[in-house]
Amino acid sequence: MIEPEEPALSSSESASLERGYRRLLTWYPKWFRLQNTEEILAVLMACAQEGQTRPSLEAAADLLKGAARMRLRPRPGQPRTVFAAVWLMIAAAAAELGVMVTLLATESGVKADLIARYPAYAHAIGHAVNVQVTLDEVVGPIVIAVWLWLAWMSSRGKQRGRVALAVFFGLTSLSVLYALSEGSLVYAPAAMSVGLGIWAIAAAAIMLIFNKASSPYFQRREPALV
Amino acid sequence: MQEATFLILTALASGTQHGYGIISDVADISGGRVKLLAGTLYTALERLRADGLIEVDREEIVDNRLRRYYRLTPDGGKRLAAEAARLHSHATTALRRLNLNLAGGAA
Numbered sequence: 001m002i003e004p005e006e007p008a009l010s011s012s013e014s015a016s017l018e019r020g021y022r023r024l025l026t027w028y029p030k031w032f033r034l035q036n037t038e039e040i041l042a043v044l045m046a047c048a049q050e051g052q053t054r055p056s057l058e059a060a061a062d063l064l065k066g067a068a069r070m071r072l073r074p075r076p077g078q079p080r081t082v083f084a085a086v087w088l089m090i091a092a093a094a095a096e097l098g099v100m101v102t103l104l105a106t107e108s109g110v111k112a113d114l115i116a117r118y119p120a121y122a123h124a125i126g127h128a129v130n131v132q133v134t135l136d137e138v139v140g141p142i143v144i145a146v147w148l149w150l151a152w153m154s155s156r157g158k159q160r161g162r163v164a165l166a167v168f169f170g171l172t173s174l175s176v177l178y179a180l181s182e183g184s185l186v187y188a189p190a191a192m193s194v195g196l197g198i199w200a201i202a203a204a205a206i207m208l209i210f211n212k213a214s215s216p217y218f219q220r221r222e223p224a225l226v
Numbered sequence: 227m228q229e230a231t232f233l234i235l236t237a238l239a240s241g242t243q244h245g246y247g248i249i250s251d252v253a254d255i256s257g258g259r260v261k262l263l264a265g266t267l268y269t270a271l272e273r274l275r276a277d278g279l280i281e282v283d284r285e286e287i288v289d290n291r292l293r294r295y296y297r298l299t300p301d302g303g304k305r306l307a308a309e310a311a312r313l314h315s316h317a318t319t320a321l322r323r324l325n326l327n328l329a330g331g332a333a
Contacts, residue, residue, distance in 0.1 A: 042291035043245040043264045066265030
């Protein structure tokens with residue numbers, strides 16, 4: 001059996017190096033850190049060079065790569081269906097963010113284009129576009145926050161998160177139906193397509209969350225590892 | 227199976243090992259060619275545990291540091307044996323063909 005021996009480091013060198021490694025390990029998911037931090041630190045310190053006070057670039061890159069991989073993996077006990085649904089919810093948040101940024105970035109262009117087409121209504125158009133943008137600036141971040149909250153709740157197996165997702169999906173479906181009934185597909189095909197895309201992501205997420213394989217994860221008394 | 231995974235399982239085939247022991251053993255087995263870093267090792271160990279190929283044997287505190295020992299599970303042993311047989315078969319075929327070619331070239 002190979003016995004690890006920590007290199008001869010002064011207490012200040014050792015403390016400095018350990019702090020550096022601990023900082024890098026914070027990039028790992030919490031459940032992983034709770035289980036493995038002390039053990040990995042022991043190995044990292046045993047592999048240290050004499051006089052080393054900071055993690056090497058190679059070790060730092062390796063730990064960050066490991067952290068990224070662990071974050072792309074289901075936590076222990078988490079069904080793959082839940083894991084996939086959580087990523088779909090994060091994708092929906094990212095899509096909402098994309099929509100919000102696009103709307104804000106194209107605001108002046110859209111306004112100028114509409115005014116050029118209908119110069120007689122310039123004032124009304126300017127006002128309407130400003131109202132819409134203000135609405136998007138308020139509603140957009142809320143919707144993004146809701147998606148991220150739902151992802152967080154679902155990843156931890158919280159039953160309330162599952163119920164909230166169902167309610168949110170219902171509201172999303174109603175807003176899509178309303179937009180369709182108002183003829184958005186004809187007058188604003190790009191916006192409607194994105195809206196339908198996000199609705200499809202939400203539908204896929206809800207099917208995965210309410211899948212038979214996911215249910216036991218939400219029915220435990222204790223939530224998953226924090 | 228990735229090479230690092232194969233080497234980690236091979237390191238555990240002879241008995242329980244802790245993290246540092248696996249790193250040293252993998253370097254020995256590969257003739258110093260494969261140097262596992264802690265991030266790679268623990269990502270692999272976590273995956274192997276999740277797949278049921280290895281398990282924790284025991285934990286010890288040595289010099290105020292946690293040392294966790296891992297061992298192969300029966301499934302892990304079977305997977306390693308199957309992979310080793312596959313690699314052996316491929317290597318044997320490659321060497322046989324090379325020998326044939328060399329013999330043919332010499333003739």
